[in-house]
Amino acid sequence: MKMKLKSMKIVALSALSIIVLAGCGADKDSPGLEYMPDMYRSPAIEPYVDYGHMKERENMDSKNHLSALVPPVGTIPYYGTDSAEVMLMLPYKRLPNVSFKETHGVYDGMLTAENEYELAAADVNPLTLTADNADAIFKEGKALFTSNCAHCHGEKGNGEGPMVKSGAYTGVPDYANLTNLSDGQIFYSIYYGKNMMGAHGPILTKKEIWTLVHYVRKFQNPNYGPGVSVMADTVNAQMQ
Ligand code: HEC
Structure with missing residues (x-):
């Protein structure tokens, strides 16, 4: 029983180290295996970013999707709290x-x-x-x-x-x-x-x-x- 537990530990440890090591890459600019991609890049959609091509990786789903979209008609830009200025922002x-x-x-x-x-x-x-x-x-x-x-x-x-x-x-x-x-x-x-x-x-x-x-x-x-x-x-x- 004791032996079994020990070998299970060894198996678990080696599995863990394989995962950890596999996460690293030779390219020092690469973030390696991403467990939490949100922490590497902002999930917010930013204008002028081609989300289909990030860090030499291609994502065909979002390739050629426009990120710098024109806001819908009637959208009110917001850049201040001065009431006179706000009136000028209304459509x-x-x-x-x-x-x-x-x-x-x-x-x-x-x-x-x-x-x-x-x-x-x-x-x-x-x-x-x-x-x-x-x-x-x-x-x-x-x-x-x-x-x-x-x-x-x-x-x-x-x-x-x-x-x-x-x-x-x-x-x-x-x-x-x-x-x-x-x-x-x-x-x-x-x-x-x-x-x-x-x-x-x-x-x-x-x-x-x-x-x-x-x-x-x-x-x-x-x-x-x-x-x-x-x-x-x-x-x-x-x-x-
Ligand atoms: C591509 C050339 C061109 C540009 C650029 C241009 N205009 Fe004009 N503008 C014209 C023409 C042509 C008319 C005459 C329109 C008509 O009455 O047939 C005109 C007419 C006007 C009028 C008279 C409008 C009316 O109600 O009779 C004003 C005021 C005016 N322009 C201001 C401006 C201002 C300010 C700008 C810059 C933001 C501007 N224009 C840019 C060509 C231009």
Whole structure:
């Protein structure tokens, strides 16, 4: 009986050491046999990781599955607790018009027959210009404009960007002729695009677009700023 127990112990010990040794590998970068893979890599899905190919191992089930998926429509990004900022994160309430189906066709199922562009005229820019924030907003607006808009609209906002000058593109307006547009309509056009201009909603945040609305106003009236609206100034100029 004693002998039997001893040989069982020996068998158990050698089985254990075989398992332990088999877990090691010659490759010093390899984690060896993984008893608890969760401890080696985060089970959370991270963007831009090809889970089908990890550490020279191929997993055909997850090969070529996208990990950097676009969030579902209406998803609200969360990056702060300031209530004004949170309002800016909520989805844009205006829907694209049915006529956008052909030109900016990604919004199937969300289209409306209402003339939202006209309704958007009532929307007010939630970023109020003050003496404190105006400079920062115009600076940010300039940076956004230079990288997203100037190639068509031109650095001076006169519709003479390099794309237009090269002859590749036409129909870009001079902002100076668009003082009749309301802030809400400018926002709508930047968000969904208009005719030859593509939609910028997917690549800019609402805050960035409202910042650009302020910057577009600056082209229309160099004095535009805290307490000076484009319209008011135009009226004043006419009265003088
Ligand atoms: C590919 C060229 C192109 C780019 C890039 C572009 N636009 Fe435009 N934009 C146009 C054209 C063309 C129109 C004229 C649309 C029309 O009225 O038919 C226009 C019109 C506008 C209007 C007038 C909208 C209205 O309601 O009449 C505004 C404001 C405007 N763009 C702002 C911007 C801003 C801000 C950006 C950068 C985020 C931008 N655009 C990027 C080509 C472009």
